[in-house]
Amino acid sequence: MDVTIGPAGPLKGEVRLPGDKSISHRYAMLASIARGVTTIRNYSTGADCASTLGCLESLGVKVEREGNTVRLEGRGREGLSKPASMLDAGNSGSTIRMLSGILAAQPFTSVIGGDESLSRRPMRRIMTPLEQMGARIRARDAQYPPLEIEGRPLQPITYELPVASAQVKTCVLFAGLFAPGETTLIEPLRTRDHTEIALREFGAEVAVQGKRITVMGRPELSGLDLEVPGDLSSAAFFLAAALLAPGSRIVIEQVGLNPTRAALLDFLRLMGAPVRILSVGHRHGELVGDVEAAYGPLRGGVVEGQWTAALIDEIPVLAVLGATSEQGLEVRDARELRIKETDRIAAVEENLKRMGVAVKSWQDGFSVPGRQRLRAAELDSFGDHRIAMAFTVAALATEGPCTIRGAQAARISYPEFFDTLRSLSG
Numbered sequence: 097m098d099v100t101i102g103p104a105g106p107l108k109g110e111v112r113l114p115g116d117k118s119i120s121h122r123y124a125m126l127a128s129i130a131r132g133v134t135t136i137r138n139y140s141t142g143a144d145c146a147s148t149l150g151c152l153e154s155l156g157v158k159v160e161r162e163g164n165t166v167r168l169e170g171r172g173r174e175g176l177s178k179p180a181s182m183l184d185a186g187n188s189g190s191t192i193r194m195l196s197g198i199l200a201a202q203p204f205t206s207v208i209g210g211d212e213s214l215s216r217r218p219m220r221r222i223m224t225p226l227e228q229m230g231a232r233i234r235a236r237d238a239q240y241p242p243l244e245i246e247g248r249p250l251q252p253i254t255y256e257l258p259v260a261s262a263q264v265k266t267c268v269l270f271a272g273l274f275a276p277g278e279t280t281l282i283e284p285l286r287t288r289d290h291t292e293i294a295l296r297e298f299g300a301e302v303a304v305q306g307k308r309i310t311v312m313g314r315p316e317l318s319g320l321d322l323e324v325p326g327d328l329s330s331a332a333f334f335l336a337a338a339l340l341a342p343g344s345r346i347v348i349e350q351v352g353l354n355p356t357r358a359a360l361l362d363f364l365r366l367m368g369a370p371v372r373i374l375s376v377g378h379r380h381g382e383l384v385g386d387v388e389a390a391y392g393p394l395r396g397g398v399v400e401g402q403w404t405a406a407l408i409d410e411i412p413v414l415a416v417l418g419a420t421s422e423q424g425l426e427v428r429d430a431r432e433l434r435i436k437e438t439d440r441i442a443a444v445e446e447n448l449k450r451m452g453v454a455v456k457s458w459q460d461g462f463s464v465p466g467r468q469r470l471r472a473a474e475l476d477s478f479g480d481h482r483i484a485m486a487f488t489v490a491a492l493a494t495e496g497p498c499t500i501r502g503a504q505a506a507r508i509s510y511p512e513f514f515d516t517l518r519s520l521s522g
């Protein structure tokens with residue numbers, strides 16, 4: 097599907113966004129191995145989180161969905177059953193990597209794979225710790241999906257993650273739930289901690305000391321009544337659009353503000369953006385609140401080290417803001433961007449160049465000088481949801497209409513994106 101986007105007037109209004117994708121995956125997976133029923137309100141509407149539910153159903157979990165409310169009948173720690181066919185993770189790296197931690201402990205063999213993009217994403221990073229715990233895993237060319245996971249009784253480990261990845265951390269912590277004793281993970285940089293928070297809510301014992309996280313094995317998890325905060329990574333596109341369009345003022349209500357995710361707001365403020373948190377509360381251990389953004393000129397900035405890990409999903413849209421900022425944006429230490437749903441460094445560079453924007457890239461980063469005009473162009477999502485949405489925002493700041501090829505990729509995390517954008521821009 098191609099979408100044509102014209103230059104935008106101001107964005108105005110209040111919106112509530114569908115549930116956070118990261119949290120939705122984790123709640124659903126933990127619900128499946130808990131005892132009793134879990135109800136999840138404001139579950140993510142993205143195709144990725146539907147892939148997780150599909151996999152859980154294939155593992156024998158009863159799942160009912162009414163609108164954005166999902167009800168799962170937990171099977172307890174030993175109650176999942178062997179799937180009749182390959183588990184389909186679709187486009188979802190979170191589904192395959194996190195669920196593998198659970199599959200590795202099952203008394204059956206399962207195969208999990210996904211679409212063409214997922215089939216190119218590296219899985220060695222989860223295979224190594226799971227094999228150390230005792231699982232046997234076969235992969236295409238020893239590292240790509242589909243994975244054939246022969247579940248085994250697992251042993252606890254202490255594992256130092258070579259890359260900062262919340263998906264890999266989650267995989268190992270989930271596997272640790274099935275091992276006797278303590279499984280410990282050491283992160284090179286702190287990553288999003290939704291898993292640690294959700295595990296505690298479901299009744300597991302988790303200790304966190306700096307970058308060292310320990311889960312006590314074989315807890316009794318119990319079903320819960322949960323509500324997912326709005327997705328801050330989806331909000332990022334509207335915040336960016338409001339910052340770009342003169343006269344804008346929007347409020348995003350009840351969005352997740354977990355400090356390991358909210359680096360976006362800090363970074364935007366460092367760039368000089370008029371972004372404000374209007375209220376904050378707690379929900380199931382997660383911070384939630386209302387955020388306001390208005391039009392404002394931006395200074396620019398450098399994303400590196402810990403910032404890169406914390407902003408990893410928001411970098412494409414920050415690149416767009418960088419081009420129009422005063423000093424531009426430089427992104428370093430971002431090797432991981434090369435192996436997301438697409439090579440996001442290449443996709444950002446290509447689309448910006450099509451818009452007449454100067455940009456320079458290297459293996460683990462890129463730089464976009466500031467004060468550049470974005471010109472109308474034919475853009476491409478490269479099949480990646482965040483590229484589709486980031487360049488829709490870029491298109492709003494041009495003088496003529498832009499076409500985004502493959503804009504339907506937005507459905508992976510946010511099917512209502514174009515409708516909500518339309519409602520905000522009147």
Ligand code: S3P
Binds near residue numbers: 190263264409
């Ligand atoms: C996610 C972790 C990140 C992020 C992805 C969601 C998660 O991936 O890019 O969109 O929910 O844990 P990595 O673990 O590969 O960094």
